[in-house]
Amino acid sequence: MTAKISYADVEVGTELPAQTFPVTRATLVQYAGASGDFNPIHWNEKFAKEVGLPDVIAHGMFTMAEAIRVVTDWAGDPGAVVEYGVRFTKPVVVPNDEQGATIEVSGKVAAKLDDNTVRVDLTVTSAGQKVLGMSRAVVRLA
Amino acid sequence: MALDQSFVGRTYPPTEPYEVGREKIREFAEAVGDPHPAYTDAEAAKALGHPDVIAPPTFVFAITFKAAGQVITDPRLGLDYSRVVHGDQKFAYVRPVRAGDRLTVTSTIESVKSMAGNDILDIRGEVHDEAGEHVVTAWTKLVARAAEEA
Numbered sequence: 001m002t003a004k005i006s007y008a009d010v011e012v013g014t015e016l017p018a019q020t021f022p023v024t025r026a027t028l029v030q031y032a033g034a035s036g037d038f039n040p041i042h043w044n045e046k047f048a049k050e051v052g053l054p055d056v057i058a059h060g061m062f063t064m065a066e067a068i069r070v071v072t073d074w075a076g077d078p079g080a081v082v083e084y085g086v087r088f089t090k091p092v093v094v095p096n097d098e099q100g101a102t103i104e105v106s107g108k109v110a111a112k113l114d115d116n117t118v119r120v121d122l123t124v125t126s127a128g129q130k131v132l133g134m135s136r137a138v139v140r141l142a
Numbered sequence: 143m144a145l146d147q148s149f150v151g152r153t154y155p156p157t158e159p160y161e162v163g164r165e166k167i168r169e170f171a172e173a174v175g176d177p178h179p180a181y182t183d184a185e186a187a188k189a190l191g192h193p194d195v196i197a198p199p200t201f202v203f204a205i206t207f208k209a210a211g212q213v214i215t216d217p218r219l220g221l222d223y224s225r226v227v228h229g230d231q232k233f234a235y236v237r238p239v240r241a242g243d244r245l246t247v248t249s250t251i252e253s254v255k256s257m258a259g260n261d262i263l264d265i266r267g268e269v270h271d272e273a274g275e276h277v278v279t280a281w282t283k284l285v286a287r288a289a290e291e292a
Contacts, residue, residue, distance in 0.1 A: 002189075002190045002191050021175065027173075027175070030172070030173045031173045031174065033169075033173070034169045034170045034172070034173035034174075035170065035173070035203070035204050036204050036208070037204075037207075060228045060231070061200055061203050061228075061231070062174065064200050064231060065174040065176075065198060065199075065200040066174060066175075068198075068199050068200065069174075069176055072176075072178060072198075072199070073178070076190075077180065077190045077191075078178055078180055078181070078196060078198060078199060078238065079180070079190060079191075079192055079196050079237065079238035081199050081235060081238075082234070082235055083232070083233065083234045083235070084199055084200075084232065084233050084235075085230065085231065085232030085233070085281075086230065086231055086232075087229065087230045088227070088228050088229060088230070088231070134230070
């Protein structure tokens with residue numbers, strides 16, 4: 001594992017480059033196929049509304065996959081991720097139009113740990129609402 | 143209905159091996175829009191010290207969640223799957239999953255709780271490769287929401 005960021009070069013509070021990730025209905029269909037999660041709340045508006053959701057929502061695991069990209073792009077090696085956990089607090093609602101929704105992700109180093117690892121705390125929002133809570137990754141730096 | 147507390151600590155038999163395919167990793171990376179070359183280019187992965195292309199960190203969930211299915215659908219446990227939502231998800235990696243891995247999952251029920259009518263189930267999935275080496279552990283918290291009042 002070969003992270004491009006050196007442990008010595010980061011401090012508690014170091015900010016990772018923020019990113020935004022678009023998600024449309026087509027994205028969700030593609031993710032459903034790739035992940036094998038065909039729950040209709042992720043592609044069928046009628047079904048989603050019948051179970052009390054405002055509209056079709058993104059797979060929580062899709063949002064989790066996007067959020068960690070802020071860490072893997074920063075570290076350079078996705079294999080440098082040692083731990084990653086999230087709480088699914090609010091759904092990412094995806095309207096049926098070309099824009100869809102946007103997932104906004106920022107992160108900062110929250111702690112320097114043993115063995116050249118750091119804990120990164122992520123902030124993940126969509127439409128101004130926090131969609132993941134307790135979103136934390138431990139990553140091994142060079 | 144509250145879940146049976148006696149299921150805490152129960153471990154299910156390991157799954158049949160899942161073989162991680164290079165093209166499946168590519169398909170997943172494309173679906174999440176991630177162009178990192180370590181997912182699709184073996185040379186790029188090797189330059190980072192990996193023996194073959196690696197999978198994005200959350201890829202393994204498809205395998206562990208399928209394995210958790212034997213817990214979720216166990217009629218003796220009594221979970222109402224139609225009311226289940228994903229509460230938390232966590233992974234701890236010994237190494238990244240990579241193409242060619244043949245992975246088995248051993249699922250254990252870590253905790254069973256009832257809070258305000260919701261049933262909360264914590265499942266741990268231990269993922270091992272063909273050599274029996276530990277690759278990753280996945281923790282999945284599922285919440286079965288209370289049935290609405292009639």
